[in-house]
Amino acid sequence: MPTESGKLEMLRQVAVGIATQFGSGCEVVIHDLSKHPDHSIVAIVNGHVSGRKVGDGASNVVMEQLESNDQSPKDHLCYLMKTPDGKILKSSTVYIRNSKGKVSAILAINYDISKLMIVEDAVRELISTPEPQQAEPEKIVNxxxxxxxxxxxxxxxxxxxxxxxxxxxxxxxxxxxxxxxxxxxxxxxxxxxxxxxxxxxxxxxxxxxxxxxxxxx
Structure with missing residues (x-):
């Protein structure tokens, strides 16, 4: 089993791989839950998507995990978030466990779908009848x-x-x-x-x- 530092280094490699695969609109963030929530981000690729950087604090999703202290949280996959400057992100949060089974880190993927949504809206107007408006995406908060x-x-x-x-x-x-x-x-x-x-x-x-x-x- 890799050490905790080794596991974080492996996650950094995974983050770079995912972000490179999907391009500059894909932000990948690693949170180290052994650190204080004020500065839990230990690695981030394409931080311009949300405007965050290494050393910044936890998002509301991470805070919910810290508050609930759930020992077996389910990964939160394919949900919508919104950045302070209005970008819409398709996000997934994966909980990483240590050798004792306790959540020790979080791998978060945030893909900027703002431009795709503009295209989607244009296509929907052409091919479909009006639908009820979707709920407002949850805002990503530092x-x-x-x-x-x-x-x-x-x-x-x-x-x-x-x-x-x-x-x-x-x-x-x-x-x-x-x-x-x-x-x-x-x-x-x-x-x-x-x-x-x-x-x-x-x-x-x-x-x-x-x-x-x-x-x-």
């Missing part, structure tokens, strides 16, 4: 941008701006952030505490208070 999105979601959940929130409102918002992995992001506690106008001590006491409530129900 972990460093994910925290801002989660904070906005927490505010929307409470339904009022921070200036009008009472303690219970802030507890609810912060518990949402905790449950959705916001505190996995480096220095997220400082940013969240500042956003909600509370100290870090108060921030973590809100989390502890909510957890204690859950134990007594």
């Amino acid at each position: 972990i460093n941008d994910l925290l801002d999105d989660l904070i906005q979601q927490s505010v929307a959940l409470v339904g009022k701006p921070v200036a009008l929130m009472n303690k219970d409102d802030k507890v609810k918002a912060i518990q949402f952030l905790n449950q959705n992995g916001a505190f996995l992001v480096t220095k997220s506690g400082d940013k969240i505490a500042k956003y909600f106008g509370i100290s870090k001590y108060t921030l973590y006491s809100y989390i502890d208070t909510k957890q204690q409530e859950g134990k007594t129900t």
Whole structure:
């Protein structure tokens, strides 16, 4: 069995092979899950597709794996993603296991099908009747941008701006952030505490208070 470093090197070779086979529109990314989610990308070919590079943070798909801690996740194949600049990607996520069967790395393939979709739309208009519009592809989000999105979601959940929130409102918002992995992001506690106008001590006491409530129900 190859060592973990040897396995990552093998994955790098596979990534280059896949990207070369399918051309510049095919991005292949390797995530090392032993590293912090802020910088899990250890290899990437054709990073211009999503605008990422080695050392960048995990995507939302990787975060879901870290949050679920599923010991036997199924490979996520042939789904749609969207980059911040609007490219539509056909993506597959393959979970790589170590000698103990635990997921230790992720091989992700993201193929830019934006131009193909334009051709598809033109052909469909000529040969078919109108069909119901497809669901909007999920947006690919870097972990460093994910925290801002989660904070906005927490505010929307409470339904009022921070200036009008009472303690219970802030507890609810912060518990949402905790449950959705916001505190996995480096220095997220400082940013969240500042956003909600509370100290870090108060921030973590809100989390502890909510957890204690859950134990007594």
